[in-house]
C-alpha cells in the first residue's frame with residue numbers, strides 16, 4: 447500500500463504542471479474559481495479580497511495546516527476580520543492565543559484541567575472537570591458561528607485532477623459545516639496536494655486515517671466538486687480554490703527535496719520521533735514540527751532562519767519506518783545538513799553551520815572526554831545532582847530564567863516550553879550496590 451501511494455505521488459510530482467492544469471480546468475468546469483498564489487502573502491491577499499468583495503464579516507475556518515503556514519488568521523485580523531476556528535483543538539489554541547503543537551492534534555499539549563480553566567476565563571463557564579460539559583460548550587458556541595458565517599475557509603487533503611474534486615477528511619463534522627453552510631467556500635491548497643485519478647483516493651483513504659489517528663476511516667469524508675448545481679440544493683453558491691506554491695516549486699526542482707512534497711500530513715512521523723516526544727511541537731519554533739517540520743521548514747522559510755532544525759535529530763530512522771508514503775526523512779535531513787555546512791564553508795553568512803562554532807566544539811570535546819571515562823562520568827553526575835538543586839522543584843526543572851539562563855543559554859532555551867527531568871538521586875549502579883545486591 448505504501449509503495450503504491452509513493453508511486454502515485456512520484457508520478458504526480460514529476461508531471462505536476464500537467465496535473466495542476468487538468469485539476470484547474472475540471473474544477474472550473476464544475477463551477478469553482480481557481481486562484482494561483484506564488485507565496486503566502488499572495489494567498490492571504492486573495493482570501494482577503496474575496497472576503498472584502500462580499501463585505502463579509504463572519505468567517506469560519508476548518509483546520510488547515512496550509513493556512514497556518516501562511517499565517518492567514520493574523521493577516522485577516524490585521525484587516526479587521528476575526529476568523530473563528532471550528533475544529534475543537536484549533537478553537538482551544540485560538541482561545542489560548544497559541545499555535546498548534548501537532549499537525550493532526552493541535553492542542554495535544556494541553557491537559558483537561560488547562561482547557562477547563564481556559565473555558566472559565568474566555569467563555570465564562572462555571573469551573574468543571576467534565577469533558578462532556580466542555581465539548582457541549584464548544585458545540586453550542588460554534589454552532590451559532592456556523593449559522594452566522596458568510597464565508598467558510600478550509601484546507602484540502604487531496605485534489606483530484608481527473609474531476610477537479612477536493613477531498614477533506616475530518617472527525618468532527620466542522621469541516622463539512624464550514625464548506626456547506628456559508629454561501630462562499632474558499633479552499634487553500636498547496637500545489638502538492640494533487641493526485642491524478644479519483645480511484646487513487648482508494649489507497650490514500652486507507653493510508654491517511656490509519657497513519658494519522660489509527661482509524662480505518664475518518665468519520666467524515668467531504669468530496670467537493672464545484673458549486674451547488676440547483677438553487678434548491680444545499681452547498682455553497684461560490685467555491686474558490688487558492689492553489690499555493692510558497693516554496694514548493696523549489697522543493698520540486700531537486701530529486702532529494704522533491705520527496706518532501708509527497709507528505710500527506712498524517713503526523714505519524716511526529717508520533718514515532720523520540721525527539722518530538724521529548725520536546726513537544728512548540729520547541730521547533732515553526733508551524734510544522736517533528737521530523738517533517740525539520741525538513742520542510744528550512745525549505746519553506748530558508749536555511750538561514752531554521753538552520754538548527756535539520757540537526758535536531760538522532761537520525762534513528764523511526765520516521766522513515768512509519769511514513770505511509772515512504773519519505774526518506776533521514777536522507778533529507780542529511781541533504782539539508784550538507785547544504786547548511788556547504789553554505790558555511792563557502793563563507794555564506796546566511797547558512798552558518800551550528801557545529802562549526804568554536805565554543806560548541808570545545809563544549810562537546812570536553813563532554814566526549816568526560817563521558818568516555820567511568821570516573822569522570824560518576825563525578826559529572828554527582829556534580830549535576832548537586833547543581834540541579836539550584837533550579838529543581840518537585841522533581842523537575844521548570845523554566846530557567848535570569849542570570850542562570852544567561853550563563854547557560856541552552857538551559858533557558860530547553861526549559862522555555864518543557865520541564866526537564868532531574869538526574870535521579872541514585873544511579874542504577876548505586877541502587878544495585880546499596881539495595882539489590884545479595885548481601
Ligand code: SF4
Pocket residue numbers: 657708709710711712713714715716738765768769770771772773
Ligand atoms: S512525512 Fe510521512 S509520516 Fe510524516 S506527516 Fe508526512 S506523510 Fe506523515
